[in-house]
Amino acid sequence: MEAFFCYIRTSTSLHKIYVTIALPGIIYVFSSTQMKNTLSVFSSIFFLAGMPSLYAQLTIEQIQNMQAPPRIYPAKKIQARLSKDGKDDEKVWKDAPWTASFIDIEGQKKPLPSLETKIKMLWDEENLYIYARLEEPHVWGTLHKRDTIIYHDNDFEIFIKPSDHQPCYFEIEVNSLNTIMDLLMPKASRLGGTAMMHWDVQHLRSAVHIEGTLNNPTDNDKYWAVEMAIPFSSLTPFGKQATPQDNSFWKINFSRVQWQQEPGGDSYQRKRKQNRDLPEDNWVWSPIGVINMHHPERWGYVQFVDKEEHIASPPNQQLEKIAWNIFYLQQLHKKQIGHFTDRIEDLPAFASVLEKDTTDVQVSFVLNPAKSFYRVMIKNIKQKSAVSLDSFGNYHIEP
Numbered sequence: 001m002e003a004f005f006c007y008i009r010t011s012t013s014l015h016k017i018y019v020t021i022a023l024p025g026i027i028y029v030f031s032s033t034q035m036k037n038t039l040s041v042f043s044s045i046f047f048l049a050g051m052p053s054l055y056a057q058l059t060i061e062q063i064q065n066m067q068a069p070p071r072i073y074p075a076k077k078i079q080a081r082l083s084k085d086g087k088d089d090e091k092v093w094k095d096a097p098w099t100a101s102f103i104d105i106e107g108q109k110k111p112l113p114s115l116e117t118k119i120k121m122l123w124d125e126e127n128l129y130i131y132a133r134l135e136e137p138h139v140w141g142t143l144h145k146r147d148t149i150i151y152h153d154n155d156f157e158i159f160i161k162p163s164d165h166q167p168c169y170f171e172i173e174v175n176s177l178n179t180i181m182d183l184l185m186p187k188a189s190r191l192g193g194t195a196m197m198h199w200d201v202q203h204l205r206s207a208v209h210i211e212g213t214l215n216n217p218t219d220n221d222k223y224w225a226v227e228m229a230i231p232f233s234s235l236t237p238f239g240k241q242a243t244p245q246d247n248s249f250w251k252i253n254f255s256r257v258q259w260q261q262e263p264g265g266d267s268y269q270r271k272r273k274q275n276r277d278l279p280e281d282n283w284v285w286s287p288i289g290v291i292n293m294h295h296p297e298r299w300g301y302v303q304f305v306d307k308e309e310h311i312a313s314p315p316n317q318q319l320e321k322i323a324w325n326i327f328y329l330q331q332l333h334k335k336q337i338g339h340f341t342d343r344i345e346d347l348p349a350f351a352s353v354l355e356k357d358t359t360d361v362q363v364s365f366v367l368n369p370a371k372s373f374y375r376v377m378i379k380n381i382k383q384k385s386a387v388s389l390d391s392f393g394n395y396h397i398e399p
Contacts, residue, residue, distance in 0.1 A: 057331055057332065057335055058290065058328050058331070058332070059332075060332065060348060060349045062289065062290050063289075063325065063328045063329065063332075063349065063353055064349065064352060064353060065106065065107060065109060065289040065290070066288065066289030066290060066295075066298060066328075067289070067321075067325075067353070068107050068108070068286075068287050068289065069313075070286050070298070070299065070300045070301055070313075070317065071099070071100065071285060071286040071300035071301075072249075072300060072301045072302075072303060072313070072314070073099055073119075073121055073252075073300065073301070073302050073303070074303050074305045074307075075096075075121035075122055075123050075128070075302050075303065075304055075305065076092075076095075076096060076122055076123075076305060076306070076307070077122075077123055077124060077246075077304065077305065077306050078092045078122050078123070078124050078129075079124065080092050082122075082129060082227070082229070084205050084206070084207050084227055084229060085207050085209065085227065086207035086208045086209030086225050086226065086227045087209050087225070087227070088120065088131050088133075088225070088227070092122060093120060093122070093131055096120040096121070096122055096131075097120065098118045098119070098120060099118050099119045099120070099285055100118070100285075101113075101116050101117065101118050102116075102117040102118070102254070102256055102283040102284055102285055103283065103284065103287055104281070104282065104283060104284075104287070105255070105282040105283065105284045105287060105288050105290075105291055105293070106287065106288070106289060106290065106291065107287035107288075107289055108287075113256075113258075113281065113283045115134070115135040115136060115137075115258065116133075116135040117132065117133070117134050117135065117156075117254075117256045117283055118132070118133055119131060119132045119133075119254055119285065121302055123244070123304055125243050126231060126232060126233070126243070127229040127230060127231055127232065128160075128229075128230045128232065128302070129227075129228070129229055129230075130158060130226070130227070130228045130230070131225065131226070131227050131228075132156050132225060132226045132254065133223050133225045134154075134156060134223055134224050134225070134226075134256060135222070135223045136154070136212075136221055136222075136223055136224055137220045137221055137222075138217060138220070138221060138261060138263065138268060139176050139210050139212055139213070139214055139215075139221045139223075139224045140153070140154070140176065140214065140215050140217075140261065140267075140268045141153050141154070141175045141176035141177040141179070141214065141215065142177075143175055143177065143179050144177060144179055145179065146179060146180055146181070147180075147181050147182070147183075147197055148179070148181060149181065150173040150174065150175050150179060150180075150181040151173060151257040151280075153175040153176070153177075153259075154175065154176065154256075154257060154258055154259055154261075155173050155174060155175045155256070155257050156173070156174050156175075156226050156254070156255075156256055157171065157172070157173045157174075157254065157255040157256070157257065157293070158171070158172040158173075158228070158230075158252070158253075158254055159171050159252065159253045159254070159255070159293060159296070159299060160172075160230070160235060160250060160251070160252050161250065161251035161252070161296045161299065162235050162236065162244075162250050162251075164251070164316070164320075164395075164397055165396070165397060166237070167186065167187035167188070167191075167193075167393075167394070167395070168184060168185060168186050168187065169184075169185050169188075169251070169296050170182070170183070170184055170185070170201070170235055171183050171185065171195075172201060172204070172228070172230070174206060174208070174226055174228070176208055176210060176214060176224045177208070177214075178206055178207065178208040178226075180204065180206060182199065182200055182201045182204070183195045183196060183197050183199060184196040184199040185294070187393065188294045188295065188296060188393070189294050190292065190294055190295075191392070191393040201230060201231070201234045201235070202231065202233070202234040203231045203233075203234060204228070204229070204230060204231070204234070205228065205229040206226065206227065206228040206229075207226075207227050207228075208224060208225065208226055208227075209224070209225045209227070210223075210224045210225075211223050211224070211225070212224075215267065215268070217263030217264070217265075217266065217267065217268055218263070232244065244304040245304070246304060246305065246306060247303065247304065247305060248303070248304055249301045249302070249303050249304075249314040249315075250301065250302050250304075251296055251299045251300070251301060252299060252300060252301065252302045253284060253285055253286050253288075253293065253296075253299035253300055254284060254285040255282060255283070255284045255285075255293050256281075256282075256283040256284070257280050257281070257282060258280060258281040258282075258283060259277075259278075259280050259281075260278045260280075260281075285300055286298070286299055286300030297320060297321075297324045297395075298324075301314050301317075315385065316385055316387055316397055318357065318380075319361065319378045319379075319380060319385060319386070319387045320387055320395070321357065322354065322357050322358060322361065322363070322378050323376060323378050323387050323388070323389040323395065324389065324395075325353050325354055325357070326344065326347065326354065326363075326376050326378075326389070327376075327389055327391075327393065329347040329348055329349060329350070329353065329354070330347065330374065330391065332347075332348050332349075333346065333347055333348060336348065339370070339371035339372065340367060340371050340372065340373070340374045340391060341365075341367070341371070341374075342365035342366075342367040342374065343365075344358065344363050344365075358378075360380070360382070361378050361379060361380050361381075362377075362378070362379040362381060363376065363377070363378050364376070364377045364379075365377075372391075373390065373391050373392075374390065374391050375388055375389070375390040375391075376388065376389055376390075377398070379398075385397075385398075386398035
C-alpha cells in the first residue's frame with residue numbers, strides 16, 4: 001500500500017488553513033473551520049482507522065533476538081593522504097584497529113561465518129575512509145554495469161545514516177570487479193520507503209585489491225579487499241555542515257553477501273540442492289537479529305574521534321532502543337487485538353523485552369480515539385533527554 005500524502009496551506013487572506021490528505025484514488029480536504037482545536041485536527045488527520053498496515057510483522061522470537069547491543073567503532077581523524085589502491089599498507093591504515101569479525105545477520109543464534117570479514121575506518125575533513133578485507137579462497141565476479149543489482153555476485157555493502165533527525169540513509173554495494181551500486185532510501189522500505197536508484201555518491205572513490213586471481217577456479221586465493229573514500233558532502237542535505245563534529249556518531253553497518261559456489265571447468269557454478277540454488281549467507285558487522293538490513297535503528301555506530309577512544313554508548317541510544325521495541329510490540333498488539341494501546345504493560349512480551357529497560361524512564365502515549373494511531377514519548381529525567389516515535393515510524397529526538 002502507498003503511504004498517504006499530507007499537505008498544509010493557508011488561504012491567500014491567511015484567515016483559513018487547509019489540510020489535504022491524499023490516498024490512492026481519494027483526496028480529503030479539511031478547513032480550519034472544520035477543525036476547532038488540536039484534538040479535532042489530530043482526529044481528522046488520523047481518521048485512517050482500519051488502514052492496512054505498511055509494516056512487516058515481526059514475531060516475538062524475532063524481537064527478542066534483536067536486542068544485541070550495537071557495535072561501535074572509533075574512527076581516527078587523519079591528515080595524511082591515502083592512495084586508494086585497495087591496500088592498507090600506509091601507516092595510518094596499519095595503525096587503525098580492525099573491527100570485530102563479522103557474524104551472521106541474525107546474531108549469535110547462528111553459526112559463525114566460515115570466512116572472515118573485518119574492516120577499518122578513518123576520516124578527515126572531507127571523507128570517510130573504509131577498508132574492508134574479505135577472506136575468500138575463490139574470488140569471482142561477473143557484474144560490470146554500475147547500479148546493477150550487485151548482490152547477485154558476492155559483494156560488500158555499506159549502510160550509512162548520518163542523522164538521527166532524518167529518516168533517510170544511504171547504501172553502497174561493490175563486488176570484486178569494483179562495480180558500484182549506490183542508492184538513497186528516504187526511509188526504510190519496511191516503512192514504505194522506495195529506493196532512489198538514480199542517486200549517486202558524487203565523487204566516490206573506490207579500489208579493489210585481490211590477493212590471488214580473479215575468476216580462476218584452478219587455484220586458491222587469500223582475500224579481496226575494498227578501499228573507499230566517501231565524501232561527506234555527498235551525504236549531507238543542502239545547508240547543513242558536511243564534516244562531522246569531533247566525537248559525534250553516525251549510524252553505520254556493513255554486510256557481506258556470500259553465495260555458495262564451486263569450481264566448474266573454467267568458471268564457477270552456484271551450488272544447488274533439489275534443483276534450486278542454495279541461499280546466500282548474510283554476514284554483518286553489527287547484527288540485526290532478523291534477515292533484513294533495512295533496520296537502521298539496529299545498526300552499529302562510527303564515532304569520529306581524534307584519538308582511539310569512545311564513550312560507552314551514543315546519546316539517546318537506549319531511549320531509541322526502547323522506542324523501537326515499543327513499535328515492534330505495538331504492531332503485534334494491533335494484529336492480535338485489532339488496535340493500538342496506551343498501556344505499555346499490555347504489550348505482548350513486555351516483561352522480557354521492555355520491563356527492565358523502562359524502570360528508569362518515563363513512557364507516555366498519545367492515542368487517537370479510534371486507537372489506530374499512537375505517538376509514544378520516552379524521557380530520561382536524569383539525563384534530560386527524550387525521544388518520540390509514532391505508529392508510522394516517524395522518530396524524533398525531542399528538544
